[in-house]
Amino acid sequence: MTAVEWNDGAPIYRQLKERVVAMMLDGVLRPGDALPSVRQVAAEYQLNPITVSRAYQELADDQLVEKRRGLGMYVTEGATARLMASERERFLREEWPMVLERIQRLGLDPKELLDPKSKWGQA
Amino acid sequence: MNTEIRNGSPVVVARGLRKAYKNKLALDDTRFEVPLGRIVGLIGPNGAGKTTALKAILGLVPFEGDLKVLGKDPRTQRDELMNDICFIADVAVLPRWMKVKEAIAFVAGVHPRFDEAKCRRFLEGTQLKPDLRVREMSKGMIVQLHLALVMAIDARLLVLDEPTLGLDILYRKQFYQRLLEDYFDEEKTILVTTHQVEEIEHILTDVMFIRDGKIMLDAPMDTLGERYTEVLVNADRVEAARALKPVDERALPFGKTVMLFDGADAARLGELGETRTPGLADLFVATMKGTYA
Numbered sequence: 042m043t044a045v046e047w048n049d050g051a052p053i054y055r056q057l058k059e060r061v062v063a064m065m066l067d068g069v070l071r072p073g074d075a076l077p078s079v080r081q082v083a084a085e086y087q088l089n090p091i092t093v094s095r096a097y098q099e100l101a102d103d104q105l106v107e108k109r110r111g112l113g114m115y116v117t118e119g120a121t122a123r124l125m126a127s128e129r130e131r132f133l134r135e136e137w138p139m140v141l142e143r144i145q146r147l148g149l150d151p152k153e154l155l156d157p158k159s160k161w162g163q164a
Numbered sequence: 165m166n167t168e169i170r171n172g173s174p175v176v177v178a179r180g181l182r183k184a185y186k187n188k189l190a191l192d193d194t195r196f197e198v199p200l201g202r203i204v205g206l207i208g209p210n211g212a213g214k215t216t217a218l219k220a221i222l223g224l225v226p227f228e229g230d231l232k233v234l235g236k237d238p239r240t241q242r243d244e245l246m247n248d249i250c251f252i253a254d255v256a257v258l259p260r261w262m263k264v265k266e267a268i269a270f271v272a273g274v275h276p277r278f279d280e281a282k283c284r285r286f287l288e289g290t291q292l293k294p295d296l297r298v299r300e301m302s303k304g305m306i307v308q309l310h311l312a313l314v315m316a317i318d319a320r321l322l323v324l325d326e327p328t329l330g331l332d333i334l335y336r337k338q339f340y341q342r343l344l345e346d347y348f349d350e351e352k353t354i355l356v357t358t359h360q361v362e363e364i365e366h367i368l369t370d371v372m373f374i375r376d377g378k379i380m381l382d383a384p385m386d387t388l389g390e391r392y393t394e395v396l397v398n399a400d401r402v403e404a405a406r407a408l409k410p411v412d413e414r415a416l417p418f419g420k421t422v423m424l425f426d427g428a429d430a431a432r433l434g435e436l437g438e439t440r441t442p443g444l445a446d447l448f449v450a451t452m453k454g455t456y457a
Contacts, residue, residue: 050440052389053366084345087337088366089203089385 057096076114181229190216192377201350208374214357250319265294283316304335324356365444394442412450
Protein backbone atom coordinates (compact mmCIF):
# COMPACT_ATOMS: atom_id res chain seq x y z
CA MET A 42 0.00 0.00 0.00
CA THR A 43 1.26 3.45 -0.87
CA ALA A 44 1.79 5.73 2.07
CA VAL A 45 0.26 9.08 1.32
CA GLU A 46 0.64 12.27 3.23
CA TRP A 47 -2.01 14.87 2.59
CA ASN A 48 -1.12 18.37 3.63
CA ASP A 49 -3.47 20.74 5.40
CA GLY A 50 -3.33 23.49 2.81
CA ALA A 51 -5.47 22.42 -0.15
CA PRO A 52 -8.64 20.32 -0.32
CA ILE A 53 -7.92 16.61 -0.73
CA TYR A 54 -9.65 16.31 -4.11
CA ARG A 55 -7.33 18.98 -5.48
CA GLN A 56 -4.25 17.24 -4.06
CA LEU A 57 -5.41 14.01 -5.67
CA LYS A 58 -5.90 15.81 -8.98
CA GLU A 59 -2.39 17.32 -8.76
CA ARG A 60 -1.00 13.86 -8.13
CA VAL A 61 -2.60 12.51 -11.32
CA VAL A 62 -1.40 15.54 -13.28
CA ALA A 63 2.16 14.98 -12.02
CA MET A 64 1.96 11.34 -13.15
CA MET A 65 0.91 12.51 -16.62
CA LEU A 66 3.75 15.02 -16.83
CA ASP A 67 6.24 12.37 -15.73
CA GLY A 68 4.93 10.00 -18.38
CA VAL A 69 3.76 7.42 -15.84
CA LEU A 70 0.24 7.89 -17.16
CA ARG A 71 0.13 8.17 -20.97
CA PRO A 72 -2.66 8.99 -23.40
CA GLY A 73 -5.00 6.02 -23.67
CA ASP A 74 -4.07 4.65 -20.23
CA ALA A 75 -6.92 3.75 -17.90
CA LEU A 76 -7.21 5.43 -14.50
CA PRO A 77 -7.94 3.12 -11.56
CA SER A 78 -11.63 3.04 -10.64
CA VAL A 79 -13.04 5.48 -8.09
CA ARG A 80 -13.63 2.55 -5.79
CA GLN A 81 -10.03 1.32 -6.02
CA VAL A 82 -8.60 4.75 -5.35
CA ALA A 83 -11.01 5.33 -2.46
CA ALA A 84 -10.12 2.01 -0.85
CA GLU A 85 -6.38 2.30 -1.43
CA TYR A 86 -6.01 5.86 -0.19
CA GLN A 87 -8.82 5.61 2.40
CA LEU A 88 -10.78 8.50 0.95
CA ASN A 89 -14.50 8.77 0.50
CA PRO A 90 -15.56 8.06 -3.11
CA ILE A 91 -17.15 11.49 -3.46
CA THR A 92 -13.73 13.11 -3.02
CA VAL A 93 -12.23 10.83 -5.66
CA SER A 94 -15.13 11.46 -8.08
CA ARG A 95 -14.66 15.16 -7.66
CA ALA A 96 -10.96 14.96 -8.54
CA TYR A 97 -11.79 12.84 -11.61
CA GLN A 98 -14.55 15.25 -12.60
CA GLU A 99 -12.12 18.18 -12.58
CA LEU A 100 -9.64 16.23 -14.70
CA ALA A 101 -12.49 15.54 -17.13
CA ASP A 102 -13.47 19.23 -17.12
CA ASP A 103 -9.87 20.05 -18.06
CA GLN A 104 -10.14 17.47 -20.88
CA LEU A 105 -7.24 15.50 -19.45
CA VAL A 106 -9.33 12.36 -18.98
CA GLU A 107 -12.53 11.12 -20.57
CA LYS A 108 -15.20 8.71 -19.52
CA ARG A 109 -15.71 5.66 -21.71
CA ARG A 110 -19.13 4.27 -21.00
CA GLY A 111 -19.00 1.12 -18.92
CA LEU A 112 -15.20 1.06 -18.93
CA GLY A 113 -14.13 3.95 -16.73
CA MET A 114 -11.80 6.89 -17.10
CA TYR A 115 -9.00 7.13 -19.68
CA VAL A 116 -6.25 9.67 -20.28
CA THR A 117 -7.23 11.63 -23.41
CA GLU A 118 -5.07 11.62 -26.55
CA GLY A 119 -4.26 15.29 -26.18
CA ALA A 120 -3.66 15.22 -22.42
CA THR A 121 0.14 15.35 -22.42
CA ALA A 122 0.24 18.04 -25.11
CA ARG A 123 -2.39 20.06 -23.28
CA LEU A 124 -0.52 19.82 -19.99
CA MET A 125 2.81 20.66 -21.62
CA ALA A 126 1.28 23.71 -23.24
CA SER A 127 -0.16 24.98 -19.99
CA GLU A 128 3.03 24.23 -18.04
CA ARG A 129 5.12 26.05 -20.68
CA GLU A 130 2.76 28.98 -20.59
CA ARG A 131 2.98 29.11 -16.80
CA PHE A 132 6.78 28.86 -16.83
CA LEU A 133 7.13 31.66 -19.37
CA ARG A 134 4.69 33.87 -17.52
CA GLU A 135 5.71 33.26 -13.90
CA GLU A 136 9.18 31.75 -13.67
CA TRP A 137 11.11 32.88 -16.73
CA PRO A 138 10.94 36.63 -16.04
CA MET A 139 12.50 36.00 -12.62
CA VAL A 140 15.18 33.69 -14.01
CA LEU A 141 16.00 36.20 -16.73
CA GLU A 142 16.21 39.03 -14.26
CA ARG A 143 18.60 37.02 -12.11
CA ILE A 144 20.79 36.12 -15.09
CA GLN A 145 21.06 39.79 -15.99
CA ARG A 146 21.68 40.91 -12.43
CA LEU A 147 24.53 38.41 -12.05
CA GLY A 148 26.02 39.55 -15.37
CA LEU A 149 25.84 36.09 -16.95
CA ASP A 150 25.75 35.65 -20.70
CA PRO A 151 22.64 33.72 -21.84
CA LYS A 152 24.40 32.66 -25.07
CA GLU A 153 27.26 31.08 -23.15
CA LEU A 154 24.87 29.45 -20.70
CA LEU A 155 23.03 27.69 -23.51
CA ASP A 156 26.07 26.89 -25.70
CA PRO A 157 26.37 23.09 -25.82
CA LYS A 158 30.18 23.41 -25.93
CA SER A 159 30.36 25.34 -22.64
CA LYS A 160 30.20 23.44 -19.37
CA TRP A 161 26.89 25.20 -18.52
CA GLY A 162 25.17 24.17 -21.72
CA GLN A 163 24.89 20.49 -20.87
CA ALA A 164 21.39 19.69 -19.72
CA MET B 165 -23.08 15.72 -7.56
CA ASN B 166 -22.60 16.58 -3.91
CA THR B 167 -25.71 18.68 -3.62
CA GLU B 168 -27.73 16.22 -5.66
CA ILE B 169 -27.05 13.47 -3.15
CA ARG B 170 -27.63 15.68 -0.16
CA ASN B 171 -30.97 16.73 -1.53
CA GLY B 172 -32.15 13.13 -1.80
CA SER B 173 -34.56 12.20 0.97
CA PRO B 174 -32.62 11.64 4.20
CA VAL B 175 -32.14 8.15 5.57
CA VAL B 176 -32.46 9.32 9.17
CA VAL B 177 -34.43 12.33 10.43
CA ALA B 178 -34.25 13.01 14.18
CA ARG B 179 -36.07 15.87 15.90
CA GLY B 180 -36.17 16.64 19.60
CA LEU B 181 -34.85 13.28 20.79
CA ARG B 182 -34.73 12.91 24.55
CA LYS B 183 -33.43 10.06 26.62
CA ALA B 184 -32.61 10.25 30.31
CA TYR B 185 -30.70 7.68 32.27
CA LYS B 186 -30.83 7.88 36.08
CA ASN B 187 -29.35 11.34 36.51
CA LYS B 188 -27.96 12.16 33.08
CA LEU B 189 -29.44 13.16 29.74
CA ALA B 190 -27.96 10.99 26.97
CA LEU B 191 -30.09 12.71 24.32
CA ASP B 192 -31.12 16.30 24.95
CA ASP B 193 -33.43 17.75 22.32
CA THR B 194 -31.13 16.10 19.76
CA ARG B 195 -31.78 16.85 16.10
CA PHE B 196 -29.90 15.70 13.02
CA GLU B 197 -30.31 14.21 9.57
CA VAL B 198 -28.34 11.55 7.77
CA PRO B 199 -28.56 12.04 3.98
CA LEU B 200 -28.60 9.16 1.49
CA GLY B 201 -25.35 7.91 0.00
CA ARG B 202 -23.07 9.48 2.58
CA ILE B 203 -20.55 8.24 5.13
CA VAL B 204 -21.40 10.12 8.29
CA GLY B 205 -19.21 10.14 11.39
CA LEU B 206 -20.87 10.65 14.78
CA ILE B 207 -18.05 11.70 17.04
CA GLY B 208 -18.09 12.52 20.72
CA PRO B 209 -16.31 11.87 24.01
CA ASN B 210 -17.25 8.93 26.23
CA GLY B 211 -20.75 9.30 27.62
CA ALA B 212 -21.77 11.97 25.07
CA GLY B 213 -24.76 10.01 23.78
CA LYS B 214 -23.29 8.38 20.67
CA THR B 215 -24.30 4.83 21.44
CA THR B 216 -27.71 5.92 22.74
CA ALA B 217 -28.33 7.74 19.45
CA LEU B 218 -27.40 4.62 17.49
CA LYS B 219 -29.52 2.41 19.73
CA ALA B 220 -32.48 4.74 19.17
CA ILE B 221 -32.01 4.43 15.39
CA LEU B 222 -31.88 0.65 15.71
CA GLY B 223 -34.97 0.59 17.95
CA LEU B 224 -33.02 -0.85 20.86
CA VAL B 225 -33.92 1.76 23.51
CA PRO B 226 -37.11 3.66 24.35
CA PHE B 227 -36.87 7.44 23.95
CA GLU B 228 -39.00 10.54 23.44
CA GLY B 229 -39.12 12.63 20.29
CA ASP B 230 -39.56 12.26 16.58
CA LEU B 231 -37.36 9.77 14.71
CA LYS B 232 -37.76 8.39 11.21
CA VAL B 233 -35.32 5.85 9.81
CA LEU B 234 -35.88 5.03 6.13
CA GLY B 235 -39.31 6.56 6.68
CA LYS B 236 -40.15 4.23 9.56
CA ASP B 237 -40.39 4.64 13.32
CA PRO B 238 -37.88 2.26 14.93
CA ARG B 239 -40.08 1.99 18.05
CA THR B 240 -43.07 0.53 16.25
CA GLN B 241 -41.71 -0.78 12.94
CA ARG B 242 -38.47 -2.34 14.07
CA ASP B 243 -38.96 -5.71 12.36
CA GLU B 244 -39.53 -4.22 8.90
CA LEU B 245 -36.69 -1.79 9.45
CA MET B 246 -34.22 -4.54 10.27
CA ASN B 247 -34.41 -5.83 6.67
CA ASP B 248 -32.77 -2.60 5.56
CA ILE B 249 -30.33 -1.92 8.40
CA CYS B 250 -27.13 -3.67 9.42
CA PHE B 251 -25.19 -3.13 12.59
CA ILE B 252 -21.73 -3.87 13.93
CA ALA B 253 -21.10 -3.07 17.61
CA ASP B 254 -17.78 -2.79 19.39
CA VAL B 255 -18.83 -5.74 21.47
CA ALA B 256 -18.94 -8.17 18.55
CA VAL B 257 -21.42 -10.83 19.60
CA LEU B 258 -20.83 -14.16 17.94
CA PRO B 259 -21.14 -17.34 20.04
CA ARG B 260 -17.69 -18.69 20.86
CA TRP B 261 -18.48 -22.28 19.84
CA MET B 262 -19.67 -21.24 16.36
CA LYS B 263 -17.70 -22.17 13.23
CA VAL B 264 -17.31 -19.83 10.26
CA LYS B 265 -19.54 -22.03 8.10
CA GLU B 266 -22.19 -22.16 10.85
CA ALA B 267 -22.20 -18.40 11.18
CA ILE B 268 -22.76 -18.09 7.43
CA ALA B 269 -25.55 -20.68 7.50
CA PHE B 270 -27.17 -18.91 10.45
CA VAL B 271 -27.26 -15.48 8.80
CA ALA B 272 -28.45 -17.08 5.53
CA GLY B 273 -31.31 -18.61 7.53
CA VAL B 274 -32.44 -15.44 9.29
CA HIS B 275 -31.76 -12.68 6.78
CA PRO B 276 -33.70 -12.54 3.51
CA ARG B 277 -31.17 -10.21 1.83
CA PHE B 278 -28.04 -12.19 2.70
CA ASP B 279 -25.91 -13.35 -0.26
CA GLU B 280 -24.04 -16.47 0.86
CA ALA B 281 -21.75 -16.68 -2.17
CA LYS B 282 -20.77 -13.06 -1.75
CA CYS B 283 -19.89 -13.66 1.89
CA ARG B 284 -17.66 -16.62 0.99
CA ARG B 285 -15.95 -14.51 -1.63
CA PHE B 286 -15.18 -11.85 1.00
CA LEU B 287 -13.55 -14.51 3.16
CA GLU B 288 -11.40 -15.95 0.38
CA GLY B 289 -7.73 -15.35 1.04
CA THR B 290 -8.27 -14.73 4.75
CA GLN B 291 -7.37 -17.06 7.59
CA LEU B 292 -11.07 -17.58 8.27
CA LYS B 293 -11.46 -21.15 7.06
CA PRO B 294 -14.95 -22.74 7.20
CA ASP B 295 -14.21 -24.92 10.24
CA LEU B 296 -12.50 -22.28 12.36
CA ARG B 297 -14.37 -21.54 15.58
CA VAL B 298 -14.95 -18.06 17.00
CA ARG B 299 -13.07 -19.01 20.19
CA GLU B 300 -9.95 -19.70 18.11
CA MET B 301 -10.05 -16.27 16.47
CA SER B 302 -8.27 -13.07 17.41
CA LYS B 303 -10.33 -9.92 17.97
CA GLY B 304 -9.29 -8.75 14.49
CA MET B 305 -10.47 -11.98 12.87
CA ILE B 306 -13.84 -11.80 14.63
CA VAL B 307 -14.40 -8.31 13.28
CA GLN B 308 -13.28 -9.51 9.85
CA LEU B 309 -15.90 -12.26 9.95
CA HIS B 310 -18.54 -9.88 11.20
CA LEU B 311 -17.78 -7.44 8.40
CA ALA B 312 -17.95 -10.17 5.75
CA LEU B 313 -21.35 -11.29 7.08
CA VAL B 314 -22.70 -7.75 7.17
CA MET B 315 -21.34 -6.64 3.79
CA ALA B 316 -23.04 -9.62 2.14
CA ILE B 317 -26.40 -8.24 3.27
CA ASP B 318 -27.93 -5.82 0.81
CA ALA B 319 -28.97 -3.25 3.42
CA ARG B 320 -29.51 0.45 2.85
CA LEU B 321 -28.13 1.71 6.15
CA LEU B 322 -25.05 0.32 7.86
CA VAL B 323 -24.52 1.39 11.47
CA LEU B 324 -21.04 0.91 12.93
CA ASP B 325 -20.41 1.54 16.62
CA GLU B 326 -16.66 1.75 17.29
CA PRO B 327 -16.11 -1.03 14.74
CA THR B 328 -12.32 -1.02 14.92
CA LEU B 329 -11.90 -0.63 18.69
CA GLY B 330 -9.09 -2.84 19.95
CA LEU B 331 -7.84 -3.76 16.46
CA ASP B 332 -4.26 -3.26 15.35
CA ILE B 333 -3.54 -0.79 12.57
CA LEU B 334 -3.40 -3.47 9.84
CA TYR B 335 -6.90 -4.73 10.64
CA ARG B 336 -8.21 -1.19 11.04
CA LYS B 337 -6.92 -0.14 7.65
CA GLN B 338 -8.20 -3.31 6.03
CA PHE B 339 -11.62 -2.81 7.60
CA TYR B 340 -12.22 0.54 5.93
CA GLN B 341 -10.54 -0.58 2.72
CA ARG B 342 -13.01 -3.46 2.36
CA LEU B 343 -15.91 -1.22 3.18
CA LEU B 344 -14.96 1.29 0.47
CA GLU B 345 -14.03 -1.27 -2.15
CA ASP B 346 -16.72 -3.91 -1.76
CA TYR B 347 -19.64 -2.24 -0.07
CA PHE B 348 -20.23 1.47 -0.20
CA ASP B 349 -22.01 3.09 -3.16
CA GLU B 350 -24.38 6.01 -3.67
CA GLU B 351 -27.41 3.88 -2.76
CA LYS B 352 -25.95 2.97 0.62
CA THR B 353 -25.42 5.02 3.73
CA ILE B 354 -22.97 4.43 6.55
CA LEU B 355 -23.23 5.91 10.03
CA VAL B 356 -20.13 5.34 12.12
CA THR B 357 -18.98 6.30 15.61
CA THR B 358 -15.32 6.20 16.50
CA HIS B 359 -12.60 7.68 18.65
CA GLN B 360 -9.99 7.26 15.94
CA VAL B 361 -10.81 10.60 14.37
CA GLU B 362 -7.66 11.02 12.28
CA GLU B 363 -7.99 7.61 10.77
CA ILE B 364 -11.41 8.11 9.24
CA GLU B 365 -11.43 11.82 8.58
CA HIS B 366 -10.89 11.48 4.83
CA ILE B 367 -13.32 8.59 4.56
CA LEU B 368 -16.20 10.61 5.97
CA THR B 369 -18.37 12.76 3.73
CA ASP B 370 -20.08 14.38 6.71
CA VAL B 371 -19.35 14.82 10.39
CA MET B 372 -21.42 15.36 13.52
CA PHE B 373 -19.94 16.19 16.93
CA ILE B 374 -22.11 15.23 19.90
CA ARG B 375 -21.65 16.40 23.48
CA ASP B 376 -23.99 15.91 26.43
CA GLY B 377 -26.66 14.63 24.07
CA LYS B 378 -26.55 17.70 21.84
CA ILE B 379 -25.20 17.98 18.29
CA MET B 380 -22.44 20.61 18.45
CA LEU B 381 -21.37 20.50 14.80
CA ASP B 382 -23.07 19.00 11.76
CA ALA B 383 -21.42 19.68 8.42
CA PRO B 384 -20.24 18.14 5.16
CA MET B 385 -16.49 17.50 5.41
CA ASP B 386 -15.71 19.56 2.31
CA THR B 387 -17.14 22.72 3.89
CA LEU B 388 -14.94 22.54 7.01
CA GLY B 389 -11.88 23.82 5.16
CA GLU B 390 -13.75 26.92 4.00
CA ARG B 391 -15.24 27.53 7.40
CA TYR B 392 -12.44 26.95 9.89
CA THR B 393 -8.93 28.39 9.91
CA GLU B 394 -6.18 27.92 12.45
CA VAL B 395 -3.72 30.79 12.83
CA LEU B 396 -0.30 30.73 14.45
CA VAL B 397 -0.53 34.23 15.85
CA ASN B 398 2.63 36.24 16.51
CA ALA B 399 2.97 37.62 20.04
CA ASP B 400 2.47 41.24 18.94
CA ARG B 401 -0.78 40.45 17.10
CA VAL B 402 -2.58 38.55 19.86
CA GLU B 403 -4.91 41.42 20.82
CA ALA B 404 -5.78 42.12 17.18
CA ALA B 405 -6.49 38.43 16.70
CA ARG B 406 -8.72 38.22 19.78
CA ALA B 407 -10.82 41.06 18.38
CA LEU B 408 -11.82 38.70 15.54
CA LYS B 409 -13.34 36.37 18.15
CA PRO B 410 -11.53 33.05 17.87
CA VAL B 411 -13.55 30.01 18.98
CA ASP B 412 -10.47 28.53 20.63
CA GLU B 413 -7.06 29.71 21.74
CA ARG B 414 -4.04 27.95 23.15
CA ALA B 415 -0.60 29.26 23.99
CA LEU B 416 2.53 27.57 22.63
CA PRO B 417 6.07 27.84 23.96
CA PHE B 418 8.22 30.69 22.55
CA GLY B 419 5.45 33.25 22.63
CA LYS B 420 3.16 32.05 19.84
CA THR B 421 -0.56 31.44 20.20
CA VAL B 422 -2.70 29.12 18.10
CA MET B 423 -6.22 30.44 17.52
CA LEU B 424 -9.10 28.75 15.77
CA PHE B 425 -11.54 30.87 13.80
CA ASP B 426 -14.98 29.96 12.51
CA GLY B 427 -16.00 31.83 9.37
CA ALA B 428 -13.58 34.75 9.73
CA ASP B 429 -12.23 36.63 6.70
CA ALA B 430 -9.23 34.74 5.26
CA ALA B 431 -7.37 37.88 4.16
CA ARG B 432 -7.55 39.43 7.63
CA LEU B 433 -6.43 36.19 9.27
CA GLY B 434 -3.46 36.04 6.91
CA GLU B 435 -2.18 39.32 8.38
CA LEU B 436 -2.08 37.82 11.88
CA GLY B 437 0.31 34.97 11.18
CA GLU B 438 0.71 31.66 9.44
CA THR B 439 -2.65 30.00 8.63
CA ARG B 440 -3.65 26.40 8.03
CA THR B 441 -6.79 24.30 7.80
CA PRO B 442 -7.33 22.47 11.09
CA GLY B 443 -7.76 18.71 11.07
CA LEU B 444 -10.89 17.06 12.38
CA ALA B 445 -9.05 16.15 15.59
CA ASP B 446 -8.19 19.83 16.21
CA LEU B 447 -11.83 20.85 15.75
CA PHE B 448 -12.94 18.04 18.01
CA VAL B 449 -10.61 19.04 20.82
CA ALA B 450 -11.66 22.70 20.55
CA THR B 451 -15.37 21.81 20.53
CA MET B 452 -15.13 19.43 23.47
CA LYS B 453 -12.97 21.59 25.72
CA GLY B 454 -13.95 21.24 29.37
CA THR B 455 -15.86 18.00 28.88
CA TYR B 456 -14.00 16.08 31.57
CA ALA B 457 -13.30 19.10 33.77
